[in-house]
Amino acid sequence: MGTAGLETQPSATTYDLEDLVANAWEGKVRVPHFQRDFRWTTQDVLRLFDSVVKGYPIGSLLLWVRKSPAQELTLGRLKIEAPAYEETLWVVDGQQRITSLANALHLHSHFHAPFSLYYDLAERQFIPPPKTREPQHIPLPVLFDLEKLIDWFATEGRSASEYFKEAQRVAKALRQYKVPAYLVRQDDEKILTDIFDRMNNYGKRLSRAEIFSALFAGPEKGADDRLSLSRIADRVADRTGFGTIDTDTILSSILARRGPDPARDIRNEFDPTGRRTPPEFPGEDRDTAYKEGEEALVRAVEFLQNHAGVPHLSLLVYRALLVVLTRFFAHFPEPEANTLRLLRRLYWRVAVSGPAVFKGSFTQVGRVLSARIKKGDEHASVKGLMEAMAEAQPTVPNPERFKTNEATAKVILSAWWSLAPRSLVTGEPYDAQDLSSLLGDQTTAATVAYRIFPRGLSPQQQFLAANRMFLPTDTDPVSELPVLLTQQPVDLDDSTWEAVLGSHCLDRAMLNVLVQGDRNRFLTLRQAAIAAQLRDFLGRMAEWGYEDTPALDSLDLDDLEELDDLSQ
Structure with missing residues (x-):
């Protein structure tokens, strides 16, 4: 030195x-x-x-x-x-x-x-x-x-x-x-x-993203016009309303797009002679990698929003899954309908059973699943992803512990979002724009998951999902939830009010108990309804009982005919 x-x-x-x-x-x-x-x-x-x-x-x-x-x-x-x-x-x-x-x-x-x-x-x-x-x-x-x-x-x-x-x-x-x-x-x-x-x-x-940004910053001249990891995060948020993804996840997504190991050494990323495995996009420079990485990331986010029922970053169970999906949509920008269905199964099976399959080590999820995605072969890739979860058993998280920064609460909130939650005042359903504008860059949904009873419950009851409501609103008087629940708005007819209640795993029987002042009974009834709705939601999204088979057009029918001839 x-x-x-x-x-x-x-x-x-x-x-x-x-x-x-x-x-x-x-x-x-x-x-x-x-x-x-x-x-x-x-x-x-x-x-x-x-x-x-x-x-x-x-x-x-x-x-x-x-x-x-x-x-x-x-x-x-x-x-x-x-x-x-x-x-x-x-x-x-x-x-x-x-x-x-x-x-x-x-x-x-x-x-x-x-x-x-x-x-x-x-x-x-x-x-x-x-x-x-x-x-x-x-x-x-x-x-x-x-x-x-x-x-x-x-x-x-x-x-x-x-x-x-x-x-x-x-x-x-x-x-x-x-x-x-x-x-x-x-x-x-x-x-x-x-x-x-x-x-x-x-x-x-x-952080790894900060080191990468410094290594490949380029000259001072023109820096304001070049993409950076933080600008990609801002642009993806603006384009999708998904929230601002952290730069380490952005970097891992860009790396996953370019090769099967998103945790690889970053110092030789744009030097093919120094890499242990050849790049999947040879000759690509940093600016092109950033631009194409952003596009693949947007497609992955849109899949989560439009197919997997995850409207915002705060409801994303594991960010490693976003990295894997970015790699998949980089190589297969327009997957078949059956592939999208299988990817949805994959997301939810990993979300609820991944800790058991991967022994609680989610540092390896991105590497293990990304390695299953083979450039140029959509069917083999999705098959490989599903086989990685072959040992997964049907699982339903326990709604007795609801903390918005934990996986269980994110799963429950996604299940509630599938009910199209409605305003207790107007009866109108909230939309993704309501959620995005209120949550912004937040990484948890704590500010829109309100406690019905902020005080007066035992510590165990405070953690119950039954004591929470998903209300992405800045106009409804959410500080008065017990009152709102027991007073049907005069301008809402009975059928509309019942639809509002159903969108929050509630019914009139629960509210009658609440009117009588029996909080314990109310929470017990609603907790049972939440557990049932959660089982139904995960059954539909993870499709545990279905065969994870490729689309019919991926099968070689000539080979099937030959086998049929041999059997005769």
Whole structure:
């Protein structure tokens, strides 16, 4: 290891947060294209601002000072037309912090998660977007800008005037907060990437997708126009409404499309001389692999939505199955109807019996099943997939433990979705758009799986599926479920109301018990109905009693005729 490094030591400085954010908005702060994707959640951004106002340290930034051309920049949700500067600040360490500050305090990006934050002047704390805006809830961009702050208290926040001093205090703390930074002045980009690699591998391990993105980032020029793993995730979400798939799954899907082992070594992916097995798409470059991988992934998602009854990522039982399906639809873009039926069986058999077949190790599912898919032979591929589950036994998950981040709840929610759940107020069925708009990028359906009785039950009863309802709505008064269930809306006739109840595994007998105040009996009755509906759903989707045979047109009828002749 050589000892050559920086020609001059980094210089230490501090920035007022107000100046740092202004620099970012003007395009004087830029993020190298090999940086990891932004991955902070709303809670991370809340904690950052809480630390700032409390005067806590938020860590030093490491910034590379260099000349930069005019270009259109993307910083979080911000699009910035940046002019050329003799000196710009390229972020080597601190991207998550700078992106959060610049977006949460800007009027345009403030409307997008995870940057949409408010300050509760009464409770003296930062909060996510409240379901009901109160006068004391002030948006961060307004709080940050003194002129807008004064206008807000003269108009929208007039009734919260008693909190003006608190707003002044927080606004001053934000603007004047000192952010420490080290400035590196060095022309050699290799040294910069070496610093980046060392800082992100001492105590903080990069994800596989981040390593892959850095290895195959390509030149800085044109980076904004090229696909990346995170852009593919965003594009697939926009095209399908399925939600935002994590970049590690995106990468595994792209790799599965190009070869039977999605867990293979990534460093030689586009170098055929360094690969242990030849690529299935020889000569394909990174950009083509990304583009075609996205198309195959979209087809796999559409299969889940339109054939397998999985409308959103939050209901996907195992992401390894999405990787396998991407490989299948890459090689067979338009499968036969019988193949689609068999793939549906496969999904649901793996979903409920996979842990037993694969001994609970789902790290191998993607590899084992992907290896069964043979380029150019649809029938052999689907046959091989079904044979991998030959030992699977009919299984029905236990609905007595309903946790939205676990496989059982995802299966139950898919079963409920097949009933076309209806609004308890209007009687209208919810659609996939309702689900997509409410769940967005969430990985569980916790926000639309409401508890009927949030309190007053034993811990065991709280976990029952019978205490949950699937209601993708932002208008129905879901906080009053016991009341809603016992009061048929006056504008809904009896047949419509019974259809509404049936769409939630309910009936009038259960509601009569609820009206009498017998919660235990109500839960027992509904739990039995849920278990029966779940058995029926899985029976239809997994089709355990059917032969997993190929379509008739895949059989060689000439061979059958020869066998028939020999038997005579």
